[in-house]
Amino acid sequence: VSAVVERGERARQVAGSVVDPELPMLTLEDLGVLGDVEVMGDRVVVWITPTYTGCPAVATMRADLRLALTAAGFADVDVRTRLSPPWSSDLITERGRALLAAHGIAPPGRVDAEPGRGTGPVDVVLGAPVRAAACPRCGSVRTREISRFGPTACTSMHVCASCAEPFEKVKER
Numbered sequence: 001v002s003a004v005v006e007r008g009e010r011a012r013q014v015a016g017s018v019v020d021p022e023l024p025m026l027t028l029e030d031l032g033v034l035g036d037v038e039v040m041g042d043r044v045v046v047w048i049t050p051t052y053t054g055c056p057a058v059a060t061m062r063a064d065l066r067l068a069l070t071a072a073g074f075a076d077v078d079v080r081t082r083l084s085p086p087w088s089s090d091l092i093t094e095r096g097r098a099l100l101a102a103h104g105i106a107p108p109g110r111v112d113a114e115p116g117r118g119t120g121p122v123d124v125v126l127g128a129p130v131r132a133a134a135c136p137r138c139g140s141v142r143t144r145e146i147s148r149f150g151p152t153a154c155t156s157m158h159v160c161a162s163c164a165e166p167f168e169k170v171k172e173r
């Protein structure tokens with residue numbers, strides 16, 4: 001039994017170490033894209049929930065997962081996508097958020113914490129708009145969005161009024 005458990009853990013570890021093609025500082029696990037990893041004998045089924053439907057990165061993720069697991073000794077690798085429940089930026093781990101910030105990319109705000117979402121009482125928010133991104137370089141919230149689309153589908157471009165630096169931000173979703 002323990003060999004089976006170990007093999008399952010090994011598959012999970014290998015799949016969890018594969019990086020996102022668009023945000024390579026994050027693993028698929030950090031990004032919350034990696035779902036269940038099921039080992040049945042020589043066969044591994046890896047479930048992923050892409051950040052965006054029809055995301056061109058999915059083909060790359062699939063190939064990278066297959067390659068990594070094959071190299072780790074799993075002969076038969078099947079990568080499947082699960083679209084429901086959909087991916088949310090809230091699934092990005094704390095480690096993932098810290099890594100984004102360390103690479104100059106503002107992490108997304110919490111979708112669940114925004115007014116009008118969830119079941120709690122609606123908050124009254126005064127001052128800065130909820131989605132004002134904090135500058136990853138100087139921490140200022142005096143920033144504005146300059147483009148809805150950054151270099152990748154899941155990021156937007158912002159500029160900081162305090163340090164004048166442009167930066168990318170992972171969009172809430």
Ligand SMILES: [Zn+2]
Pocket residue numbers: 135136137138139140160161162163164165
């Ligand atoms: Zn700044």
